[in-house]
Amino acid sequence: MNIQPKDFEFISELIRKESAIVLESGKEYLVESRLSPIASEEGFDSLEQLVTALRGNKKFGLKGKVVEALTTNETSFYRDIEPFEMMRTQLIPELLEMRKAEKALTVWCGAASTGQELYSLAMMIREHFPELLSWKLTILGTDLSKEVLDKAKEGKYSQVEINRGLPAQLLIKYFEKQGTEWQLKKDVRDMIEYRELNLIKPWIGVPQSDIVLLRNVLIYFDAEVKKEILGKVRRVLRPDGFLFLGAAETTLNLDENYARRTSGRGSCYTIKKD
């Protein structure tokens, strides 16, 4: 289904208002591919009809479905291996030392999507840092979309998702086959708490965190919103904690209070000391 320029404009404005995500001209293909299945499901013959229903606010729940469809992040197990390698070889060993008195560690992922990123971390902890399982370990995943969080909680993945970046050894150890899908074992699923949170609304219940994962999220926002989010991260990131952004994202020219730390091809950010 094709989208008309005036309808694309309406959808862009709707998404900007609801999530602050910017859908620039050129993203028509994304709108068409994500909204066409919804239009069919809802019985519309075209995206024009779907947008007309949205404009008239005629169909209950339609707006939520459209926003969810356009704000879902692509994700996969161990996506871009470098941040995980940096956590495994440097940051978690450092945190184990720094937090050995309190024996507490908190990780927050602000765009948890369908859960692969946090489950990758959970499996890494079980493999390499089993001592953390006896600590007060809090791993919180939040996302704008209830639908993706429901999937994350279930921890059930298709063959295509399993094929993306998950080491076979971990598949064997931590998954069970359920029909044509693969589900993470309960003890791994139970390590993570998932909750709805819109990054442009108040951050209620986000804990003081040792590691904040906000990878491939800022790219969707304009500069002002990026600045606002990075400022809010500084309030939830512990002074000696670590922030991960996506490979194409930076704090540069947005928030000068962060210092970049690199290791091989991986990098993260810390809050500058005065």
Place this chain on the structure above:
Amino acid sequence: MKAMIVDDSGATRFILSKMMSELGYDVVQAKDGQDAFDKLGDNKDCTIALVDWNMPVMNGYDLVCKVRAENEYNDIKIMMVTTETEMTQVVKAIEAGANEYIMKPFTKEMILDKMKLLGVPFEE
């Protein structure tokens, strides 16, 4: 860099060969496990072998067992690329010495993700 593609389907060999060439590899093709084992003698410098399971003459599982019985091929990474999707088969292949496992259908991204996990080189 050299990769061996082992699959009885000419179409699959063609697709995988194209993908691996794009990642900077010279490709050696084999149509079954025995053909692959015979060709390995002249291609001991292979970095990685992508191996189907179900093939005539010698299947992929038997090839993995045979290759892993020879110390001179210890450095070759083996990735199964197969329609076998049961956990028992994944376990069997990994226990026999395969390093990674992909269930068909596959994409270039899947192959590349696994190559990154194995730490084998590639050109982007």
